[in-house]
Amino acid sequence: MTTTSAAISQPLDTQAGVELMIRLEEVEKVYRTDRIETVALTNVNLAVRTGEFISIMGPSGSGKSTLLNIIGLLDVPSSGKVVINGRTINSYSDRNLSRVRNEEIGFIFQTFHLINDLSVQDNVEIPLLYRRSMTGGERRRLAQEALDRVGLSSRVHHFPSQLSGGQQQRVAIARAIVGKPRVLLADEPTGNLDSQMGDEIMDLLEGLNEQAGTTIIMVTHDPRQAEKTERIHRLFDGRQVN
Ligand SMILES: Nc1ncnc2c1ncn2[C@@H]1O[C@H](COP(=O)(O)OP(=O)(O)OP(=O)(O)O)[C@@H](O)[C@H]1O
Ligand SMILES: [Mg+2]
Numbered sequence: 001m002t003t004t005s006a007a008i009s010q011p012l013d014t015q016a017g018v019e020l021m022i023r024l025e026e027v028e029k030v031y032r033t034d035r036i037e038t039v040a041l042t043n044v045n046l047a048v049r050t051g052e053f054i055s056i057m058g059p060s061g062s063g064k065s066t067l068l069n070i071i072g073l074l075d076v077p078s079s080g081k082v083v084i085n086g087r088t089i090n091s092y093s094d095r096n097l098s099r100v101r102n103e104e105i106g107f108i109f110q111t112f113h114l115i116n117d118l119s120v121q122d123n124v125e126i127p128l129l130y131r132r133s134m135t136g137g138e139r140r141r142l143a144q145e146a147l148d149r150v151g152l153s154s155r156v157h158h159f160p161s162q163l164s165g166g167q168q169q170r171v172a173i174a175r176a177i178v179g180k181p182r183v184l185l186a187d188e189p190t191g192n193l194d195s196q197m198g199d200e201i202m203d204l205l206e207g208l209n210e211q212a213g214t215t216i217i218m219v220t221h222d223p224r225q226a227e228k229t230e231r232i233h234r235l236f237d238g239r240q241v242n
Contacts, residue, residue, distance in 0.1 A: 027080030106176030166197030
């Protein structure tokens with residue numbers, strides 16, 4: 001029997017025979033500033049299957065972005081366990097966390113977060129700059145492939161300010177998927193768009209989920225968009241309510 005080293009370092013996380021991409025157990029997050037302690041998350045448990053598309057809803061301040069940032073390894077829980085693709089990340093060093101984040105996770109934000117003085121092409125190449133073994137030519141090719149995927153291959157030399165809001169969000173999606181992450185996290189991706197552009201972005205996310213098998217977690221205030229996902233996870237005051 002042959003076993004690859006990847007299989008050894010990356011055990012499958014399963015629950016009742018189903019492969020899990022993300023598992024959170026009893027996650028708590030407390031923010032401490034000089035005088036105030038804010039409990040942002042209390043006892044959150046979450047299991048997301050590989051290839052699932054779920055949404056997170058809840059009022060402003062209920063902890064949605066905090067939860068997404070913890071899943072995306074941008075923030076650490078105060079207590080509890082986080083398992084991403086079979087790796088229990090609590091014990092990871094900062095360097096290993098950055099690597100897992102860069103290779104496995106793509107982020108999309110409400111306000112796009114593009115760099116205005118870089119072209120569309122250069123914005124999309126950013127996540128690949130951390131892959132030291134990649135050549136410039138390879139980066140360009142992958143960026144063009146990602147831009148093609150979001151229907152923007154004719155805009156590679158434009159700058160973000162020369163694009164509509166929906167187009168800017170599509171560039172941000174290209175940037176998020178350029179490294180072929182297995183997980184896509186989207187924090188209110190349609191929040192700054194009118195409903196038609198929002199629907200286009202949702203179609204794009206659904207396509208990525210169905211065709212590339214990308215696991216997607218989306219925070220949204222919009223019940224119409226949330227209903228298009230397989231499951232809605234609700235937060236209220238830092239606690240899950242379903
Ligand atoms: N860096 C921080 N320091 C201190 N408190 C924070 C920090 N980030 C978030 N909080 C607090 O944690 C709670 C949850 O915030 P979070 O941003 O997760 O809410 P949200 O559900 O994403 O809200 P919104 O819908 O407005 O984006 C809030 O009470 C917020 O004030
Ligand atoms: Mg938020």
